[in-house]
Amino acid sequence: MNYLSSKFNFERGENDLAKILTESKTLPNFIDLTSSNPTSLFVYDLDLIQSAFINPSIISYKPDPQGLKETRLALVDYYQKKGRLMDVDQFFLTSGTSEAMSFILKTICDTGSEVLVPTPGYPLYDFLLVMENVKSVNYSLVPRLTESQNKLIWEIDFEILERNINRNTKAIIIVEPNNPTGSRLTVSDSKKLVDLCQQKNLVLIVDEVFSDYYKEYYLSQPFTKANCIFLNGISKTLALPQMKLSWMYLSGEPEFVAQLKEGLEIVADSFLSVNMPVQLGLGKLLEGAEKIQSQIRERIYTNCTRVKQLLKSHTEIDFFLPDGGWYLLLKINTFSDDEEFACKLLKNNITYVFPGYMFDLEKDCFIVISLIVPEEIFEEGIKRIIRFTQESKQDLPQSNKKYH
Template sequence: MNSENTPRFSDRFEFIPGENDLYSLLESFKRSEQDWIDLTVSNPTKVGLVYPREAILHSIEKPESMEYDPNPKGMLNARKSIVGYYKEKGYNISEEDLFLTSSSSEAYSYLIKLLCNPGEEVLIPSPGYPLFEFLSLLDGVEFNSYKLDQNDSWKIDFEDLGSKITNKTKILFLVSPNNPTGSLLTSEEFEKLKVISKTKKITLILDEVFSDYLHEENQNQFDFFHTDFPIFVVNGISKILALPQMKLSWIHVGGPTNWKKECKERLEIISDTYLSVGTPIQLALPELFQWRNMIQSQILRRIRRNLQILENFHSSHTGIGYTSPKGGWYAVLRSESFLNDKEFSFRLLEKEKVLVHPGSIFGFEEDSGSIVISLISETELFQSGLEKISTFL
């Protein structure tokens, strides 16, 4: 709290002191050492995956880590290994178009600084990743949400999107597969976005952190890297290698040649100001990529088993709406019983000791009766969490 004799804090965000009810209840469980089932867990290091522990630790203790040779874009060999990752996926990109950052949040923050003046606007998907709002506030820009249409496989509602664009709109954020709806951007949507980007001079930023986690056969993804309009692609090892603690993400810069050249020069100035990525992880990256299949196959197997359990749960609960996600680590459940979502989540935690996300934190209307659960929870816990939700209902 500010008193008269102390400096004022910034008004970038609204500070509400204290904890919310759900958080306070969890804290009381922790204090009294009571167990609960966490159906929100999305930290891959806490869900019983088997990592090549010794190999990973060995990779990050190279003698060269004792020297500092900063490069604003990130070390060349690290960037080359990212080029190799995309090559395996069938995309040809250049290491010259990559910038390393310590997280995708930092990548967003750089891009907002690159593209927006204070007070200009960004558009974020709703429902969508909750951090976009806060990141925008911290960088002094306004945000507005555009709707994804629940009744049309969560496709972009272009009428709504059109109505949200103003002459201050600079960035349109996209997430594919989207968190939490699990929907994928279609080529028809991408064509329309291309027109919007060109006619309204809006830059697209695509978050593809879940792109290696697809749940249906033959899902064609398309090339976001070679475009004649500005698009940045953000990804990183917090999902690709399930190593969020290692702090390494990247930005790929794409767009028309002249624009792209100046863009990279400007972005280099921003990156050079922070130089935030540690040397040990950059040196380790080429080796770490070798473990991608081993780590991802465990997660994909986990998700597929949990999705099967969820299908069974869904078919025995006719009042619950559920659309199978096409990708990502989350599923959305809808029901009148989940109204009001925050109150439902609180009562579920209080009575059954099961934690779920109220949908409203992802931008669902509070009266939509939506909750969000993580698909990477350990399968036994996932199953018993759903059984407890059943009992509660």
């Protein structure tokens, strides 16, 4: 008897990598190069965080589907300091960006609706869509090597994107900067995308959870013309994923904003999921933004610098420095299968990396590692990857070495 909904048609049980991971985690020399839970990796201003919750009002309950106005005003203020003007009435607070996505899908989709999702990209979106009975349709971001060698530009394959739009298509998701590529859309792709969304009446969903970790803060100018929903939250902005507070921001034609507000109000009112203490504390918590963000940026910078030094003379590994986000892509030129590489590296050198297929990096042997791992552990991990790659060279045809 199968008690599960037919939408759960994934393979049951652990795959090989997960099995080896369970054993490896118990070994004293285990290195986790995927680790990206900030709460165990950085020093927090505990006094400030605790003071955010010392407030007699946390005992009161003021349900509001959009979230407390004072909390939304704190967000307006946060963005204003960055030069981005937002309207307090166009924010909706949610308990996590994933929840925001699920609220949007409940609001704009019917069973059988389709949403376009970028590949490579954040793997959770496929699941979130399936859970809302929405079909996830992929469009490709195609890598192009820039003149500065260790940088890839990822461009939308508009032919595939347009071919995949039909009358069931409701929205296009973009992740800016993208996880795991660390790239932003080019200005020309952004403009084309906005035009396409306008032409086809599609909602543009912009996941910008890593926008505070872009090389410079940016306002995605061309998107201001589209009917957009921007997503962000304190999981990344304040490195506080355990506090479960995110937001969506509606922008575009007045008719679009009004309709979406009406729909989202019904959905959000059915859950009222964001707890009062965190809503009341946000203003104070945001005072600590620069302190935690600068620590994270510094770690990313140091780890990127180390990667450049360590890998510059190793042609068997290509590295592609991100413009934003917390992740780094490595391409192993001496292997063709990313899962095999990750399994063997974990088994032989007790070092865990994500195989690229987890992010739909299907061609070549890409692996993904976290740039917020503490510096010494990160360096030892990279050295182990180099050692393992040298010891296990496979004879591959020259054609696989396409980024050199």
